[in-house]
Amino acid sequence: MSAQFLIGLLLASPLVGFLINGPRFRSKNAVLAGTIATSAAGVSFICSLVLFAQLLGLAPDQRSLEALFFTWIPVGALKVQAGFVVDQISAIMILIITGVGTLIHLFSIGYMSHDERPAKYFAYLNLFLFNMLILVLGDNLLMTFVGWEGVGLCSYLLIGFWFTDAQKAAAGMKAFIVNRIGDAGFLIGLFLLFFSFGTLDYSELSALVPQLAETSWLGPITLACLFLFIGATGKSAQIPLYVWLPDAMAGPTPVSALIHAATMVTAGVYLIVRMSALFMIAPYAMEVIAWTGALTALFAATIGMTQWDIKKILAYSTVSQLGFMFLAVGVGAFHAAMFHLMTHAFFKALMFLGSGSVIHSMNEEQDVRKMGGLAKVMPITHLTFFLGWLAIIGMPPFAGFFSKDEILAYAFFSPQGSPFLWAIGALAAVFTAFYMTRLMALTFWGKPRYGSEVHPHESPLTMTIPLMVLGFLSVVGGWIGIPHVIGAVLPGHPENHLLNWLKPMITNADLGHPSVLIEWGLMGFAVALAGIAAYVAYDFYVSHKDRPAKFAQSLGPVHGVVENKYYVDEGYFAFIVNPLIEGSKALWLYVDVNFIDKITYLATDLAQGLADFVKTLQNGKTQQYALYMTLGLVVVITYALMGS
Amino acid sequence: MLVADRLLHITAEHYLALSAILFSFGMVAVMMRRNVIVMLMGIELMLNAVNLSFIVFARELGSLDGQIMVFFVMTIAAAEAGVGLALAVAIYKKFKELNIRYFEKLKG
Numbered sequence: 001m002s003a004q005f006l007i008g009l010l011l012a013s014p015l016v017g018f019l020i021n022g023p024r025f026r027s028k029n030a031v032l033a034g035t036i037a038t039s040a041a042g043v044s045f046i047c048s049l050v051l052f053a054q055l056l057g058l059a060p061d062q063r064s065l066e067a068l069f070f071t072w073i074p075v076g077a078l079k080v081q082a083g084f085v086v087d088q089i090s091a092i093m094i095l096i097i098t099g100v101g102t103l104i105h106l107f108s109i110g111y112m113s114h115d116e117r118p119a120k121y122f123a124y125l126n127l128f129l130f131n132m133l134i135l136v137l138g139d140n141l142l143m144t145f146v147g148w149e150g151v152g153l154c155s156y157l158l159i160g161f162w163f164t165d166a167q168k169a170a171a172g173m174k175a176f177i178v179n180r181i182g183d184a185g186f187l188i189g190l191f192l193l194f195f196s197f198g199t200l201d202y203s204e205l206s207a208l209v210p211q212l213a214e215t216s217w218l219g220p221i222t223l224a225c226l227f228l229f230i231g232a233t234g235k236s237a238q239i240p241l242y243v244w245l246p247d248a249m250a251g252p253t254p255v256s257a258l259i260h261a262a263t264m265v266t267a268g269v270y271l272i273v274r275m276s277a278l279f280m281i282a283p284y285a286m287e288v289i290a291w292t293g294a295l296t297a298l299f300a301a302t303i304g305m306t307q308w309d310i311k312k313i314l315a316y317s318t319v320s321q322l323g324f325m326f327l328a329v330g331v332g333a334f335h336a337a338m339f340h341l342m343t344h345a346f347f348k349a350l351m352f353l354g355s356g357s358v359i360h361s362m363n364e365e366q367d368v369r370k371m372g373g374l375a376k377v378m379p380i381t382h383l384t385f386f387l388g389w390l391a392i393i394g395m396p397p398f399a400g401f402f403s404k405d406e407i408l409a410y411a412f413f414s415p416q417g418s419p420f421l422w423a424i425g426a427l428a429a430v431f432t433a434f435y436m437t438r439l440m441a442l443t444f445w446g447k448p449r450y451g452s453e454v455h456p457h458e459s460p461l462t463m464t465i466p467l468m469v470l471g472f473l474s475v476v477g478g479w480i481g482i483p484h485v486i487g488a489v490l491p492g493h494p495e496n497h498l499l500n501w502l503k504p505m506i507t508n509a510d511l512g513h514p515s516v517l518i519e520w521g522l523m524g525f526a527v528a529l530a531g532i533a534a535y536v537a538y539d540f541y542v543s544h545k546d547r548p549a550k551f552a553q554s555l556g557p558v559h560g561v562v563e564n565k566y567y568v569d570e571g572y573f574a575f576i577v578n579p580l581i582e583g584s585k586a587l588w589l590y591v592d593v594n595f596i597d598k599i600t601y602l603a604t605d606l607a608q609g610l611a612d613f614v615k616t617l618q619n620g621k622t623q624q625y626a627l628y629m630t631l632g633l634v635v636v637i638t639y640a641l642m643g644s
Numbered sequence: 645m646l647v648a649d650r651l652l653h654i655t656a657e658h659y660l661a662l663s664a665i666l667f668s669f670g671m672v673a674v675m676m677r678r679n680v681i682v683m684l685m686g687i688e689l690m691l692n693a694v695n696l697s698f699i700v701f702a703r704e705l706g707s708l709d710g711q712i713m714v715f716f717v718m719t720i721a722a723a724e725a726g727v728g729l730a731l732a733v734a735i736y737k738k739f740k741e742l743n744i745r746y747f748e749k750l751k752g
Contacts, residue, residue, distance in 0.1 A: 620748035621745070621748065622744055622747050622748070623674070623675055623676075623744060626674050626675050627675055630671060630675065
């Protein structure tokens with residue numbers, strides 16, 4: 001089958017699903033709507049697999065399948081094609097999106113079975129898939145931007161899916177508005193690139209790179225990269241625009257798994273990896289990205305340690321893990337970022353679905369303080385969550401270990417990296433181990449703390465099958481990217497397949513020859529610390545339940561600040577949102593009402609006054625008209641006589 | 645030359661002055677009087693004043709144009725008088741009075 005047909009089918013399938021489910025949005029039949037949507041996603045997944053197989057059959061440097069559908073914008077120098085390309089990077093992305101997406105669609109059938117509007121939900125979910133595929137497949141920045149906006153819209157619609165709850169509707173709006181700030185940055189970056197290079201095509205931009213060099217902070221490349229990064233911070237929830245993601249948990253849990261953990265939020269990472277050639281010649285921008293990523297990883301992890309809402313913990317964990325990915329791209333380890341993106345998609349989607357399974361069986365209870373001891377009643381959920389937990393805290397040989405280790409190694413050795421970046425990343429990894437163990441302990445272990453009116457039960461098969469598949473992937477997902485230093489000592493010397501796969505497409509930082517001993521040392525150190533942190537968390541929340549409170553007390557005000565998320569939301573409101581609202585109100589009152597409106601009133605008053613005067617002339621009195629005529633006659637005759 | 649002309653030295657200016665005076669009388673009647681009949685008479689007076697000046701010029705210039713014009717004006721004046729009197733009758737029938745201020749009440 002031709003690539004054109006496959007890519008067309010890949011894109012059209014979820015769109016058709018949306019078009020079928022969209023008009024029947026009132027339907028309450030979750031199974032029918034879910035089956036349609038899941039099959040649409042499944043068809044896409046099959047297309048992705050076939051495309052991937054076709055790519056495998058090509059020579060490594062020719063792995064690119066293109067599909068040009070039509071010329072979208074032909075305006076002077078700007079010529080934008082509705083063109084899509086499947087290459088090494090987008091192949092990984094579409095496999096993740098459609099693969100994990102199909103599983104989450106399947107999971108949703110069970111999860112949304114009691115919902116009022118399942119067809120609408122599935123329509124949105126399909127629409128999201130369609131837009132996400134456009135985002136990653138687009139062969140130019142503008143196509144990507146179309147998908148970028150589309151997923152933002154779907155994210156908004158799905159966060160506010162239960163919009164009758166004002167808080168949830170507000171969360172959707174917050175996500176949309178915060179994303180707009182990032183999108184403005186994205187657009188400015190786009191303009192800068194077009195202004196400087198006259199093209200928005202990825203391949204043309206990459207081809208231009210060898211002739212370019214950038215040395216200053218204010219050069220067009222650095223500026224464009226920084227603005228694109230602002231776009232990425234919005235979509236991928238990095239400091240300072242991460243605030244929408246924790247609130248986005250108001251949406252249905254499978255949505256959190258698909259959009260706000262596995263796919264959409266990684267769009268920023270994808271964008272930078274896609275533009276890796278350009279970012280590599282903008283070292284200042286890279287530095288900003290690395291530090292932003294590292295600080296976000298640490299910052300979000302500390303907040304994650306103090307939250308009580310199961311989804312909020314996972315949300316902050318997602319922000320933190322995305323920080324790791326940005327740390328990776330910032331130090332030039334683009335393949336590691338893609339690797340972590342992939343493993344994270346597996347284990348975080350797994351954990352969100354697991355939490356969805358828990359929430360579903362606990363009658364929508366999300367507070368971990370009211371859970372506990374669920375391991376006995378939900379064995380499959382517990383087991384799969386357990387695998388995800390091992391993966392995220394970086395225990396070998398689970399998926400997260402390899403990807404996180406790769407990132408930390410690059411953070412240490414790369415020319416753009418530094419021991420500080422490594423230390424921040426490692427500390428964030430330790431905190432990750434702590435809060436994830438805390439989540440496990442509070443949810444699944446220990447004694448039940450829920451009331452007798454709640455009867456938790458294991459979820460149906462449609463929900464547990466995706467969990468099992470993702471659990472399996474969380475275990476083996478990391479094996480395709482085993483770092484060289486580990487592969488060298490393993491039997492059979494497995495190679496870093498992922499790195500080899502991505503090599504033709506990305507420009508990694510040159511590591512030189514890092515010391516093998518130090519690399520092993522760093523790795524062992526990180527794993528040991530994570531293990532200790534996990535043990536401490538287990539001790540805190542299972543064995544000695546009085547310790548967390550005592551420890552929190554010993555921290556004094558620090559704990560309060562962290563528990564309240566560093567008052568960032570409050571700060572934004574106090575310094576940005578409220579002044580903006582107040583300023584807008586002042587503008588409205590003083591400029592609009594008292595100035596512009598008054599000018600228009602003046603004009604109307606004038607016209608009305610004039611009309612009032614003229615009206616008195618036309619009063620219907622015949623003799624007055626005769627007078628006017630006479631006067632007119634006098635004027636005309638006078639004029640004629642004076643002229644002669 | 646006529647005998648009267650020689651005796652009284654009546655020239656075109658005299659006729660024109662008479663025409664202007666008649667026209668002014670007519671105009672004042674139209675503007676000042678309230679009675680519709682009187683106003684119609686004023687209009688008639690104005691038209692005939694104009695007729696007079698037409699004839700004077702026709703004679704002075706030795707052209708027939710002015711005299712032809714007078715026939716037209718007389719025809720129009722007859723028609724106008726017909727319409728005007730009909731209106732006057734309409735007003736009188738409705739209001740039992742012939743005041744011009746009722747004119748505006750005739751609409752609709």
